[in-house]
Amino acid sequence: MKKIVGAVLGVLMCAAAAFADEITLMNYAQPQEVAILKKVIDRFHERHPGTKVKFISVTGDEYQAKIQAALAANSLPDVFYLGPESVRQYVDNGKVLDLSPYVKNVEGIDFDDLYPSAVSSYRYDGKFLGQGDSIWALPKDFGPFAFAYNKTLFQKYGIPLPSKTKPYTWDEFIDVCKKLTRDTNGDGQNDTFGTGLNVHWAFIQFVWGNGSDFLDSTKTKVNITDPKFVEALQFWADMTLKYEVTPSATQAQSLDTYQRWLKGEMGFFPAGTWDIAAFNNPEVLNFDYDIIPWPVHTSANKTATYRGGVGWAVSATAKNPKAAAELALYLSADKEANEMYCDLDLQIPNLRSLADRYVNKPGNPANRQEFINIISETGRAWPFDYTYNRVWYDNFYVGIQKVLDGKMTAKEYCEKMEPKLQKDLDKALARARQNRAK
Secondary structure, three states: OHHHHHHHHHHHHHHHHHOOEEEEEEEEOOHHHHHHHHHHHHHHHHHOOOEEEEEEEEOHHHHHHHHHHHHHOOOOOOEEEEOHHHHHHHHHOOOEOOOOOOOOOOOOOOHHHEOHHHHHOOEEOOOOEOOOOOEOOEEOOOEEEEEEEEHHHHHHOOOOOOOOOOOOEHHHHHHHHHHHOEOOOOOOOOOEEOOOOOHHHHOHHHHHOOOOOOEOOOOOOEOOOOHHHHHHHHHHHHHHHOOOOOOOHHHHHHOOHHHHHHOOOEOEEEEEHHHHHHHOOOOOOOOOEEEEOOOEOOOOOOOOEEEEOOEEEEEOOOOOHHHHHHHHHHHHHOHHHHHHHHHOOOOOOOEHHHHHHHHOOOOOOOOOHHHHHHHHHHEEOOHHHHOOOOHHHHHHOOOOHHHHOOOOOHHHHHHHHHHHHHHHHHHHHHHHHHHHHO
C-alpha cells in the first residue's frame, strides 16, 4: 500500500513539476480570435513542455477594469494587452518588462518580419515614445483608419472614381461632396450626402493634412493656435455650415451617419480594418466600396491618419520572464495565426511577408494596399501617446460643438482653449518627471 501511495505521490509531484512555470495570459477577443490564439498557445506548449499557459479571455468592457484592479494590487497577468498611449506610464512605474533581450533568435518565429513602424510604437527610451532600443510590447494588431467611398453611388451619379494613391485636395473633396449631396425625391430635403464624420475620430486627419498638429515637435507645447490648425478646424465646421455636404444636426439625430453610410446614403466615411468583415457582409452593406487616402489641403501637403492597435506586454513581476516574452512573440508573430487572421479578415497580418496575401484578397476593398501604406508610411500615433495621459486632449473636444454649430469661430475657440489645454499638459508632464525620478 505504501508503495502505491508513494507511486501516486510521485506521479502527482512530477505533474506539478512539469507545470512549475505557469504563465497567465489575459486579453479580450471575439470567439474567432480566441480559437486562433488557443492554437498558438498549443504550439508554444510544444516548444516549452515545462510551461503551462493559463489563458483568460474577457469581454472588452470587462478588460480595463480587471487590468486596473490587477495594477493596483501589483498582480498583473504575465502577458496582457498594452496600448501605445499607456507605455510611458507603465514603464515609468516599473510595471512592464523590456522585451528586447528576449525576442531575437526564437526558434520558429521571425521577429524581423514584424513591421518596424509597429514595433516602434512600443519603443521608449525614458523620454520619448518611439525611440530607443527597449521594446515594451509587441504588436497584437494594427488599427489603420482609412477613408472609404461608396463606389456604387459615384457610378450612379456619374462621378469619376477617386485615385487610389493621390489624395483629394480640400477643394476637390468639397466639389465631389457637393455632387454627392442631392435631394432625390424632390421633398426639399437632401437624401444623399457627401460625408458625415465624427469629430473625435476623423478631425485630426484634416489637421495633419494641413501640415499641423496638436503638439509642437517637442511634445511639450499645445499647438492649437497655429493658423494651419485653426484653418483645419474652420474647414471642418464649414463642411456643414458653409458647404452643407453633411447631414444637419437634426438629420443626424434622426439617423446617425454610420447608419446612413450602411444604407448607401453617404459618399465618404472612415473605415478601419476592423470594419471590413462587417462591410463585406451583404446583410450589413449592399453596395461596392473602396478605400483611399485622406484629403489634404493642397497637393503640397501629405496625407496622414492614425495607426492604432494594441500590443502584447509582459509584467515586470513575471516569474519566468524569458518564457513570457517568447509567448508574447508567438502571439504577435506566429505565421500560421497571422495567416488565419488575414483569411478571416480579423486584422492585417503583423508580418511583412504576408502583405501580398492580404492585399490580393478578392472582393472589397480592392485597394487594400492603402491599409499597408498607412502602416508603413502615412500612419501616425495619437498625440496623447506622447504625453503620459490624454486629459489635455480630451478637453479640447469639451466645447467643440459651439464651433460646429457656428456659435464660435475656430480661431476664437482655439485661443480660448490653448491655455487650458497647456495647463493640463503641464500637469501630465510633471507627473511623468516624478515617476521617472522614483
